[in-house]
Amino acid sequence: MAGTRVYFSHRTSLQLLRTSSPTGRAQLQGPSRALPDRAPSAAELAEIVERLGAAHHGIRIDQPVHVLVGTAAHRRLAPDCREHVCAAPLAGREFYRLAEGVFSAGAALALVQIAMDEKSPIALLELVYEACGTYQTQRTGVGSAYDVPPLACVDDLRAFVTRNPSLVGAGKLGRVLRYTADRSASARETKQALVLGLPLRQGGEGLGIPRMNFVVRASPAARAISGRSSFRCDLCWPEAKLDVEYQSRFAHEGEASRLRDSRRTNALMAMGWTVVGVTNDELDSLAAAETIARTIRRHLGKRSQFRIDDLHARKLKLRRQLGLGVG
Incomplete structure (x- = not known):
């Protein structure tokens, strides 16, 4: 043996x-x-x-x-x-x-193998975000954990499927990579990125996939306000200086957390950034998510008139696939 x-x-x-x-x-x-x-x-x-x-x-x-x-x-x-x-x-x-x-x-080959049998593009997207992020669930591990090293990065996955087009599953994985990003820190951040970033035809808000946990260096004024040399932005559109923060109950409860968040927001605003907070309840509400998306859309200068008759039904379908509320 x-x-x-x-x-x-x-x-x-x-x-x-x-x-x-x-x-x-x-x-x-x-x-x-x-x-x-x-x-x-x-x-x-x-x-x-x-x-x-x-x-x-x-x-x-x-x-x-x-x-x-x-x-x-x-x-x-x-x-x-x-x-x-x-x-x-x-x-x-x-x-x-x-x-x-x-x-x-390796991670790239394993993801291609899983993609071969995965019927849901949304489930495959969530898997890739997790593999390229800093958290794990039972999709990629044997339990839930945070602050773990990524298994892969999007660029390496893209290079792998380009090198191996004959592998069954490579084409399917390659098609979803355009909507993925590195460094998501939680499953909820991933869901928020997909709701906001996916195209309208797929039930998203069509805002473009954001950078995840993007590091912004603090100016001297921002450092004086916050005492920090840099800030990590959950969902970020750097070219528009827009930071969307997922305010989980775990990381944002308590007086100390509120003071830290306030100083951080004021410091980023001193640098010309706009900070939009999204709570757990708001992410689970279709109406709240649409209101937040309109704010982001105006800031990004994107048009707000769409010609998709069944857009509402598409949004509901995406949210159900992600396990989010549809109320």
Whole structure:
């Protein structure tokens, strides 16, 4: 069993990249490698997980695990493992070696693999935002967490799908990348960016995808007001000096938080910026979200007359897909 090779894929790869030690994995270089012709047995899988645990303290993956095989000839139907036949040539640099005989797809390849079966473009968008952001849910990890390193960046994903157009799922992933951004800090920020930024035909407000958690350097006057050298803007249109802040209950409650937010807003305004706050309740209200979008639209100088007869229905559909209120 010690010689058993396995190539993890799909969501299992994302979980492994989340929980493995960066110093304990190596990106493979060189020509394509032959995939195993069968998935590991239950006993072999248990030994592989033990091998991983020895190399990466605290590593975690959920079952069923996803693995790549080179043929369907030895298919093993079992609740602990899902096999995915991959006949396309795969360059070695798209994999990481995690332990002896244990390999994982990189984030870009894993996202292409997931995209192949994902029927909802909105769900795929949320997945990409999370993979390129600083938070995780069970979509990419084994639990929820914040302030985690991104698994990928949008530019690298775009380069990967351009290099691998023949991979099933590459075209689907490539089509949603135009509406993605790096560095979203939470699932709610992602939902807000999609509501405001997606085109009207997709149920969004058509304001353009903002920069996420964009860093603005403080002027001397702003530094004197706030005591800070820079500000991080949740959703930002830098060319218009517009900052839209998602005011979550967790990060903005309490007197200290209110004082900090006030100083921050005053400092940005001293630099000519406009700051718009969006509360959790407002994000969950269609009417409130539309009112906020009109304010942003005026600031950005975008037209407010549209010729889409079923625009309201499209907005409702998008909000339902994102799990937001429609009242």
